[in-house]
Amino acid sequence: MRLRARHYRTGQRLDFICERGVIARTEPVSMIAADVEAEWIAPAFCDVQINGCEGISFNAPTLSAEQIRRVVHVCRLHGIAQLCPTLVTASHEALMHGFRTLADACDADAELNRAIVGIHLEGPYIAPEDGPRGAHPKQHVRPADWDEFRRFQDAARGRIRMVTVAPESPGGIAFIEKAAQAGVIVALGHTGASGSCIRDAITAGARISTHLGNGSHAMLPRHDNYIWEQLADNRLWASIIADGHHLPASVMRCILRVKTPSRLILTCDASSLAGLPAGMHKVWDQDFEILPIGKIVVRGTSYLGGSWAFTELCVANMLKLGETSLSETIDLASNGPRALLGLPPRSLAVGEPAEAILFDSGPKRDFHLRATVVGDLRVT
């Protein structure tokens, strides 16, 4: 397969020849017809937080391998070649089903195993109070439990790569120490912790804030609060949902400037309603509405009910902010998450797996995805 575009870092227009799933060589642009052509080429996205899409939830008690394949395919349509399926707060049995199903599907299907670079467990060891808990079901929130987590990890056959916890959860700091020692990336989120508790969590090994600025109280003390504490510590990375609804532009700018592109990643946090048409939808026993602007709200309120967007839109929004270069913006959603997960960086070099996005972007800092290439497959 011959891909023709400008390298997202150097600006050099080249032909990238992919053979047997890897970038075999690059050549100067020739008269040979390209299979895919666009203005730019870059490594495909990696998103650490995908809950599902198109009505499929990784939390569903009926989750099947076929549904997992569908989510992976839809993600690829939006430029995401690697993802962490994310399971949120639920009963022990429901979570065990999700982990087993994901592990079985990955073991049986090399394509899924390639795309699913880890599982993210968000909850159930989070704050029970309204606000920080977000839309997680209160009845399943519980104190941090390392023994239960080990059973989850056994069911997932070691695939849980990231866990989001509230450090003030009873046993939270000891849990963070154990998880970090076991090589699991600990994220702080859905928390109402004090400043000192946030500092203790970071010292215990927490590496990143999950969707900083969301899953929090509507009102906070202006100085002593967990958002400042998480912003202030350089040891902590942050993820943000740049879908245009979860955070205003000014907050995204401030988080970016404080964390710098080296410690910030973008996630779409796609919910099970992502990608569905506008209208009313029921998830479990709760009613949601997808507004025509791509915003999901709890029906009849202005409360956000998850994210409708995919990483592609988050990158487009970030690019429009004008704070980062094109290559920095792409890396916020590709090499940044890969670095967090301990995966090797990608630069479209010869010998790397062929996992690329081809897109158009001009002086107006717009972003139009043209194709995703994964191995020998073109997904558009």
Ligand SMILES: [Zn+2]
């Ligand atoms: Zn969340």
